[in-house]
Amino acid sequence: xxxxxxxxxxxxxxxxxxxxxxxxxxxxxxxxxxxxxxxxxxxxxxxxxxxxxxxxxxxxxxxxxxxxxxxxxxxxxxxxxxxxxxxxxxxxxxxxxxxxxxxxxxxxxxxxxxxxxxxxxxxxxxxxxxxxxxxxxxxxxxxxxxxxxxxxxxxxxxxxxxxxxxxxxxxxxxxxxxxxxxxxxxxxxxxxxxxxxxxxxxxxxxxxxxxxxxxxxxxxxxxxxxxxxxxxxxxxxxxxxxxxxxxxxxxxxxxxxxxxxxxxxxxxxxxxxxxxxxxxxxxxxxxxxxxxxxxxxxxxxxxxxxxxxxxxxxxxxxxxxxxxxxxxxxxxxxxxxxxxxxxxxxxxxxxxxxxxxxxxxxxxxxxxxxxxxxxxxxxxxxxxxxxxxxxxxxxxxxxxxxxxxxxxxxxxxxxxxxxxxxxxxxxxxxxxxxxxxxxxxxxxxxxxxxxxxxxxxxxxxxxxxxxxxxxxxxxxxxxxxxxxxxxxxxxxxxxxxxxxxxxxxxxxxxxxxxxxxxxxxxxxxxxxxxxxxxxxxxxxxxxxxxxxxxxxxxxxxxxxxxxxxxxxxxxxxxxxxxxxxxxxxxxxxxxxxxxxxxxxxxxxxxxxxxxxxxxxxxxxxxxxxxxxxxxxxxxxxxxxxxxxxxxxxxxxxxxxxxxxxx
Ligand code: MSP
Numbered sequence: 001x002x003x004x005x006x007x008x009x010x011x012x013x014x015x016x017x018x019x020x021x022x023x024x025x026x027x028x029x030x031x032x033x034x035x036x037x038x039x040x041x042x043x044x045x046x047x048x049x050x051x052x053x054x055x056x057x058x059x060x061x062x063x064x065x066x067x068x069x070x071x072x073x074x075x076x077x078x079x080x081x082x083x084x085x086x087x088x089x090x091x092x093x094x095x096x097x098x099x100x101x102x103x104x105x106x107x108x109x110x111x112x113x114x115x116x117x118x119x120x121x122x123x124x125x126x127x128x129x130x131x132x133x134x135x136x137x138x139x140x141x142x143x144x145x146x147x148x149x150x151x152x153x154x155x156x157x158x159x160x161x162x163x164x165x166x167x168x169x170x171x172x173x174x175x176x177x178x179x180x181x182x183x184x185x186x187x188x189x190x191x192x193x194x195x196x197x198x199x200x201x202x203x204x205x206x207x208x209x210x211x212x213x214x215x216x217x218x219x220x221x222x223x224x225x226x227x228x229x230x231x232x233x234x235x236x237x238x239x240x241x242x243x244x245x246x247x248x249x250x251x252x253x254x255x256x257x258x259x260x261x262x263x264x265x266x267x268x269x270x271x272x273x274x275x276x277x278x279x280x281x282x283x284x285x286x287x288x289x290x291x292x293x294x295x296x297x298x299x300x301x302x303x304x305x306x307x308x309x310x311x312x313x314x315x316x317x318x319x320x321x322x323x324x325x326x327x328x329x330x331x332x333x334x335x336x337x338x339x340x341x342x343x344x345x346x347x348x349x350x351x352x353x354x355x356x357x358x359x360x361x362x363x364x365x366x367x368x369x370x371x372x373x374x375x376x377x378x379x380x381x382x383x384x385x386x387x388x389x390x391x392x393x394x395x396x397x398x399x400x401x402x403x404x405x406x407x408x409x410x411x412x413x414x415x416x417x418x419x420x421x422x423x424x425x426x427x428x429x430x431x432x433x434x435x436x437x438x439x440x441x442x443x444x445x446x447x448x449x450x451x452x453x454x455x456x457x458x459x460x461x462x463x464x465x466x467x468x469x470x471x472x473x474x475x476x477x478x479x480x481x482x483x484x485x486x487x488x489x490x491x492x493x494x495x496x497x498x499x500x501x502x503x504x505x506x507x508x509x510x511x512x513x514x515x516x517x518x519x520x521x522x523x524x525x526x527x528x529x530x531x532x533x534x535x536x537x538x539x540x541x542x543x544x545x546x547x548x549x550x551x552x553x554x555x556x557x558x559x560x561x562x563x564x565x566x567x568x569x570x571x572x573x574x575x576x577x578x579x580x581x582x583x584x585x586x587x588x589x590x591x592x593x594x595x596x597x598x599x600x601x602x603x604x605x606x607x608x609x610x611x612x613x614x615x616x617x618x619x620x621x622x623x624x625x626x627x628x629x630x631x632x633x634x635x636x637x638x639x640x641x642x643x644x645x646x647x648x649x650x651x652x653x654x655x656x657x658x659x660x661x662x
Contacts, residue, residue, distance in 0.1 A: 004044070005036045006252035008234045010260050011048040011093060014074035015055045018081045020308040020326070020338060021293055021300065025259050027323050028290065028332060028407065030087045032257070034462035035402055037088075039482050044252050046237050047082065048093035049075040050230045052223075054131050054205075057212035067212045071096055084314055085323065086465055093237040095214075095229055103236040104229050105217040107279060108203075110242040111161065112218050116278045119219075122158040122202050125151040131210075131226055133202060159204040159222060166274035167198035173273065179286050181269055182405075183333035186262060186289040190269045201271055203228040231272040234258065235281070242279060255284040257405070265289040288405055291335035296521070306521055308338060316511040320464035321347050321504070327407040327463060340514050344507050350415060351467075351504035355456060358421045359471055362449035363499035365425075369434045370446055374476065374495045378444030383427065387448060388488055390420055391455055395486040398459050407463075414459045421452035431563040450475060450497065451488035458485040467503055474500055566622035567638070567661035569651045570597070575609035580629040585609060589619055589635070592658020597621075600633035606645040618649045618661050 009025045012018065026047055036043035051071040060070035075094055082089065093100060111117045124133035127144035134144065134151060144151050171194055174180055174187070181187035204222040205213060213223025232240075234255060239246025245253075260268050265287075273283040295306040313322045325343055328350065330336030366372060380388065394417045401410035424445070433442040457471040458480045472480060476495035484490040510518070570589040573596050578584035585604050588596040599619065603612075618638040625634045638649040651661065 003041070004251050004256070005033070005041055006044045006238070006255040007033055007046070007257045007259065008255055009047040010264060011050040011095065011230055011233050012078055013053070013055075014049045014051050014071050014078070015053075015059055017307070018078050018310065019300065020295075020310055020313070021261065022078070023081065023085060023310040023322075024293060024326050025261060025290065026082060026087055026089075027085060027326055028405070029257075029259050030085070030089070031323070031327060031407060031462040032402065032405060034088060034465070038461060038480060044091075044238070045089045046091050046093060046234065047087070047089045048091075048233060048237065049078055049095070050226070050233075051075065051094055051096045052213045052229055053226045054128065054210050054212070057210070060212075068096060081310055084311065084319065086319060091237050093233045095233055100233060100236040101214045103241055104214050104224065104232050106242050107232060108224060108228070109217045111278055114278070116162045116165070117159055117203065118162070119157060119159050121155060122160075123153070123155040126154040127151045131205075156206055158202050158206075159216060159219070160200040161203045161228070161275065161278070163201040163271065163274045164198050166277045167194065169277050170194065170270065170273050173283065177285075180283065182286055182288050185333070186265055189265060193266055193270060198270065201228075201274075227267050227271055228275070231267065231275065234284075240281075254282045256286065258284045258287045259405075260287065260289050262289045262291055288333070290332050291330065293330075293336055293338045295337070296339045296518075297337055312513060312517065316514050317343065317347065320467045321351060324351065324411075324460075324463050328411045329408070331408050332405050340510050340518060344510055347504070347507055352502075352506040354415060354418045354422065355460075356502050356504040356506075358418055358425075358449065358456075359453045359474070360499060360502050361422075361425055362446060362453055363474060363497055365430050365434075366446045366450065366497055367499055369430070370439075370443060372496055372498055374450060374491045374493050374497055375443030375447045376493045377447050377489065378440050383424065384444070384448060387420060387424055387452070390417055391452070391488050392486045394455070395459070395482075399482075402462075410459075411463065414456060417452055418456055421449055421456075424452075425449055447491070447493075448488050450491055454490055455485045455488070458482060471503055474498070563662075564622075565620060567618055568592070568621045569655040569657060569659040569661055570617050570619045570635075571657045572612045572615045572617060575607075575612040577604070577609065578629060578631060580631075584628060584631075585612070586631055587612065587637075589617065589637075590657040591619060591621060591635075592656065597634045598632055599635045599637060600628040600631050601637045601639075603637070603639065603645050603648070606647070615648065616651045616653050616655065616657075618651060
């Protein structure tokens with residue numbers, strides 16, 4: 001990969017409201033740009049809007065406003081969405097800007113002068129909705145193959161670009177540049193297209209039919225066809241001019257990546273590359289066509305009414321979770337289905353449970369047992385060596401995969417470390433180290449857990465910039481320096497690390513606004529989706545420890561909260577009636593201490609005092625003593641049942657009084 005990094009998204013049609021599909025490509029471009037910037041590289045990121053065309057003109061006329069006023073308004077929702085999604089583009093190009101239109105005209109003139117553009121009569125099936133001609137064999141059931149809308153037969157003078165002349169050069173280019181078209185499946189599509197004879201490209205529309213376009217400099221009765229105008233944005237925005245470009249263009253061209261959806265692969269790979277050859281320019285290093293999202297199993301479309309508004313997702317799930325989900329859920333390149341139940345499952349599993357829990361456990365235990373400051377490392381054990389090696393390996397894999405735009409694979413590799421961090425806690429049992437007073441080891445263990453959190457904060461930064469910053473702040477880390485992410489030794493010992501609120505609170509059910517949306521959309525599917533999501537959440541909660549204290553009805557506690565409770569085996573030595581209460585008995589229980597504990601228990605309805613003597617029971621040994629109807633109780637017996645006691649929890653008589661129950 002060359003030193004300069006230049007990435008583009010498609011420029012989006014302004015006549016559509018920005019939806020999850022637009023957000024997807026733009027987030028992907030943002031993530032890789034942030035990654036390169038984080039690595040100290042000069043990365044340049046362009047997005048924008050495609051503002052010419054018949055549909056725009058018709059919509060403006062219907063509103064009674066000028067097309068320019070119309071597009072000035074319609075580009076704003078895109079800019080506003082990118083701001084909310086925290087997209088860090090360097091430039092936003094609009095095809096109605098002078099810096100673009102004048103250069104498109106200069107390029108057209110150059111090609112016309114060189115004989116690469118010529119006039120001829122054109123006949124074909126014209127699709128108004130797609131603003132393009134189709135041949136007879138392209139049609140599906142006599143209709144436009146893209147939209148399924150009716151087509152009309154048109155014959156008119158037009159201008160053509162000699163695309164056929166450059167087809168062989170393109171075939172050779174693809175053969176010589178194996179990474180030009182990715183992923184491989186998309187390359188095969190283009191190669192298939194190029195196997196057939198490639199014709200010339202009609203690049204004009206008569207002005208009387210399409211008044212809202214860039215006029216051809218050599219024939220004012222015509223405007224240029226949308227794609228010829230639009231594709232050149234990638235060059236015009238960074239200062240291309242056929243008579244001499246700016247330094248910015250010379251630095252950044254050819255682009256490192258054009259990200260596009262699979263729907264616009266041919267226009268980019270065939271039309272644009274041949275245009276560039278004719279203009280004496282090289283195509284991008286890589287044209288990456290990603291797949292499409294369906295929504296709850298259906299094609300996303302206005303008529304179905306299932307277009308997903310990214311603002312709703314941000315409102316309900318938070319911007320970081322949205323960015324994470326879209327790039328984690330499906331491999332970049334393949335198609336995938338967006339469903340809210342999948343969102344909730346992914347959120348709870350990866351963010352709330354794996355990462356959120358690791359951070360919360362590590363910080364809470366450090367606070368509780370080590371004074372809330374980053375502890376010192378101790379000598380490495382074999383298990384520590386394995387964790388260190390995994391960390392180094394994860395950084396390597398993450399780097400390779402993210403730079404190949406394999407976002408989900410990169411994240412999966414980071415998650416092997418996050419999960420290993422949780423397993424390390426389970427294996428090392430810091431609660432036992434604490435109880436046994438092994439402070440040096442406890443310090444080393446907690447330090448490594450905090451270090452895993454630090455590495456996660458660094459590598460997650462391009463995907464989840466806010467949560468990653470929040471986590472880094474908790475750990476006292478300023479710079480999210482990738483150079484330090486390959487080893488578990490980057491924190492400053494002694495730095496205060498208060499746990500604060502959980503990073504990703506667990507989601508118990510789909511947010512109300514989402515449930516409403518689903519309900520309006522497809523009532524049956526909505527019920528199913530909500531039920532599925534909740535069932536999954538419940539199942540998951542049963543299987544895995546969670547650290548979220550926000551649930552109101554059945555509060556969940558983390559494993560370390562559980563270990564706050566000191567349970568011990570005890571032997572009942574004596575039992576007698578309580579002087580002031582019929583329900584209560586007063587017991588003396590031996591738990592291996594110098595004197596037996598005095599315990600008041602509400603079990604008189606179930607047991608007589610005689611029945612109890614000699615029983616081996618479980619007691620909560622670290623309860624604060626309390627007076628119950630005038631008698632001090634120094635602990636509590638564990639028993640089964642609700643208000644009515646069904647029976648005491650007893651232990652094997654072989655367990656010595658005082659044995660820890662866990
Ligand atoms: N204006 C042209 C592009 C010109 S680029 C020189 C255009 N615009 S568009 O508004 O229709 O946006 C198309 C792009 O939006 C797709 O290529 C893709 O990046 C994104 N997506 C639109 N719907 C999508 C999905 N359902 N799923 C994923 N991405 C999709 O075409």
